[in-house]
Amino acid sequence: MSPAELQSKTAHPVLAIENLVTEIRSVRGLIRPVDGVSMSFPAGKIVGVVGESGSGKSMTAFSIMQLFPTSAARVAGGRVLLGETDLIGRSPEQMRAIRGSRIGMIFQDPTSFLNPVLTIGRQIEQQLEAHRWTGGPPAGDRGQSYANRVSELLTSVGLPRDVSTRYPHQLSGGQCQRVGIASALACDPDLIIADEPTTALDVTIQAQILRLMMRLQRERAVALMLITHDLGVVAEVCDYVYVMYAGRIVEEGDVRSLFAAPQHPYTRALMSGVLSLTGTGNIGFAVPGSVPDLAAPPSGCRFHPRCPHAMPRCSQEAPPLFDRPSGRSACWLHDEATP
Amino acid sequence: MPNRGDKTLGRFALGRLVNSIPLVLGVIVVNFLLVSFAPGDPVTALIGDFPAPPEYVERVREQFGLDQPVHERLVRYVVNVARGDLGFSFANRLPVLDLVLERLGRTLVLMIVTVTFATTVGVALGVMAARKPHSAADAAATGIALAGYSIPVFWLGQILVIVFAVWLGLFPAGGMRSVRVTYTGLAALLDRARHMVLPMFALSFRYIAITTRLTRSSLLEVMNSDYILAARARGISERRVLWEHGLRAAALPIITVIGYSFAFIVAGSALVETVFGWPGVGRLMYDSIFTRDYPVMLGILLVVSLSVIVVNLLTDIAYALFDPRVRY
Numbered sequence A: 001m002s003p004a005e006l007q008s009k010t011a012h013p014v015l016a017i018e019n020l021v022t023e024i025r026s027v028r029g030l031i032r033p034v035d036g037v038s039m040s041f042p043a044g045k046i047v048g049v050v051g052e053s054g055s056g057k058s059m060t061a062f063s064i065m066q067l068f069p070t071s072a073a074r075v076a077g078g079r080v081l082l083g084e085t086d087l088i089g090r091s092p093e094q095m096r097a098i099r100g101s102r103i104g105m106i107f108q109d110p111t112s113f114l115n116p117v118l119t120i121g122r123q124i125e126q127q128l129e130a131h132r133w134t135g136g137p138p139a140g141d142r143g144q145s146y147a148n149r150v151s152e153l154l155t156s157v158g159l160p161r162d163v164s165t166r167y168p169h170q171l172s173g174g175q176c177q178r179v180g181i182a183s184a185l186a187c188d189p190d191l192i193i194a195d196e197p198t199t200a201l202d203v204t205i206q207a208q209i210l211r212l213m214m215r216l217q218r219e220r221a222v223a224l225m226l227i228t229h230d231l232g233v234v235a236e237v238c239d240y241v242y243v244m245y246a247g248r249i250v251e252e253g254d255v256r257s258l259f260a261a262p263q264h265p266y267t268r269a270l271m272s273g274v275l276s277l278t279g280t281g282n283i284g285f286a287v288p289g290s291v292p293d294l295a296a297p298p299s300g301c302r303f304h305p306r307c308p309h310a311m312p313r314c315s316q317e318a319p320p321l322f323d324r325p326s327g328r329s330a331c332w333l334h335d336e337a338t339p
Numbered sequence B: 001m002p003n004r005g006d007k008t009l010g011r012f013a014l015g016r017l018v019n020s021i022p023l024v025l026g027v028i029v030v031n032f033l034l035v036s037f038a039p040g041d042p043v044t045a046l047i048g049d050f051p052a053p054p055e056y057v058e059r060v061r062e063q064f065g066l067d068q069p070v071h072e073r074l075v076r077y078v079v080n081v082a083r084g085d086l087g088f089s090f091a092n093r094l095p096v097l098d099l100v101l102e103r104l105g106r107t108l109v110l111m112i113v114t115v116t117f118a119t120t121v122g123v124a125l126g127v128m129a130a131r132k133p134h135s136a137a138d139a140a141a142t143g144i145a146l147a148g149y150s151i152p153v154f155w156l157g158q159i160l161v162i163v164f165a166v167w168l169g170l171f172p173a174g175g176m177r178s179v180r181v182t183y184t185g186l187a188a189l190l191d192r193a194r195h196m197v198l199p200m201f202a203l204s205f206r207y208i209a210i211t212t213r214l215t216r217s218s219l220l221e222v223m224n225s226d227y228i229l230a231a232r233a234r235g236i237s238e239r240r241v242l243w244e245h246g247l248r249a250a251a252l253p254i255i256t257v258i259g260y261s262f263a264f265i266v267a268g269s270a271l272v273e274t275v276f277g278w279p280g281v282g283r284l285m286y287d288s289i290f291t292r293d294y295p296v297m298l299g300i301l302l303v304v305s306l307s308v309i310v311v312n313l314l315t316d317i318a319y320a321l322f323d324p325r326v327r328y
């Protein structure tokens, strides 16, 4: 792809979500793990999503796919725009046709996300069959071209071809994740969603897998949504980042400027954590206090019970996202009207 | 199943058979002692209730070697069994091995048909239930399973006879073929099939219940697993997710339970064969208990134990073929 082509492809987001709301019916009442979230994913860019455990990162990803690990969850509002078309309200069959072809997904624990009783080749071939994949050389019968495509994909992620006849338990975690990447790329998607793709792997393998993902993403100018706990990774590989807290975006921005000058007290608390753990950049989250209970979220700014700058207004009104030089931040401190 | 290195399936099977020799020996000895110390005297049973001269009783006792001490009889029995001689039936006047094998064939026919039918119905009901948990279909399947668990086979058999044979006259009440008419060819086959319907159904019911419950729970668990979610995220159709991903993985516990409950079916077949007059090994066991026909009882116990061992082995092999993670 020429630089000009790359440029034109990056102009528009391949996928954007607007005011997305997702609800889960739980024993403790209706909860909203995703509560009015808007994000945009431009082609060829890596967009990071960070936030403490339970902040709604995975639920946002599943909402884009409209595919949830629990039948109690459903998208309750907002739009998911793939190009010009809204995916919300599409039929199950239309959504099936998009999953695995226009949007690929890479999961956290690669070994548990592969069926133990089917060969690797079979699992990827099924995907090609499901989407009647027609890329590649036009000649030849389909079964043969599927097999060729599987070999091609495996080679592109650095696996020997004969992996296609093996079963998941015969591969290492890193190899399984390479298979996961191959499957996400199988039908040349517009967007790849990677939900903590390296968390379950050995530290030594993590960097390899991350580099591989980045290389393939750049080569194909595909948009990548990278969900991670690792701020170091965000700083290193992402172009843009969203910081989530309790089902909402609290801050977003261009990675370089946001890391240079974080605006939101929550983001700043996370960053100071980075500074205190010199070098590695890999921290669990160390903001004192804990994530609020989503069945009864705090009023106003959801961060106010833990915020060192909290004012009376903070517990009464939820702050909107204010424009900042680095991006946007949802905090009353940015409001001129705040005394 | 633990990792056994990289032997072939054949060697694994052979090893398992060799390992079961002590088990079989134990079975023989325990059965022999149990039967020897059981109350009742075969000679009295053989001669009948009318008074016989004591010399005659003594002669019969000697003739069958029953006057010798237990341990000597045990050793002789084990040696004979090792030579393939299971003894002679007092009551049937036939070698035990021939008798048991003939009857076993008939029982196996009934059991194979039963297991095939019950597995098909049970898996279908289980899938129906698991597809939409807590739906009407699920409630219906669960209800059928509950009935299967709670209705005694013996009672069910009698009800089936009363309703379908006596009242409705749809199926014969018992036996394996019509005795008054002699059919040939296809007609003979159909005649046997008609005779098999009621006993098969009686024997199937509990098995259907087990398979339904197991398929339902196993499939529900599998369908909640990460790799099913991942298959859906790849755009695999629901039909394929269910049959190719779901049921294939869910089949493992189903295979195990079907295989391992073989022994229970054998026990169930004794009851069913008695109710329906099916001339199988179960019916033979029932009769031989009444006539105190010890060699036959022992022969049946031995052959049934052996077949349970073989079926369990076949189960493990089937499991290994289904689950690529198993190494022998």
Ligand SMILES: Nc1ncnc2c1ncn2[C@@H]1O[C@H](COP(=O)(O)OP(=O)(O)OP(=O)(O)O)[C@@H](O)[C@H]1O
Pocket: A024, A026, A031, A033, A051, A052, A053, A054, A055, A056, A057, A058, A059, A060, A069, A070, A294
């Ligand atoms: N299966 C479920 N049933 C009920 N509630 C759930 C379920 N999964 C998630 N939730 C709710 O959704 C919220 C967001 O979960 P989500 O998995 O999106 O968090 P996350 O940001 O991905 O966290 P992590 O970093 O641990 O992966 C959780 O706090 C929880 O309340």
Ligand code: SF4
Pocket: A264, A265, A266, A301, A302, A303, A304, A305, A307, A308, A309, A310, A311, A314, A319, A330, A331, A332, A333
């Ligand atoms: S709005 Fe108030 S409570 Fe929320 S982050 Fe800003 S200062 Fe803190």
Ligand SMILES: [Mg+2]
Pocket: A057, A058, A059, A195
């Ligand atoms: Mg998550």
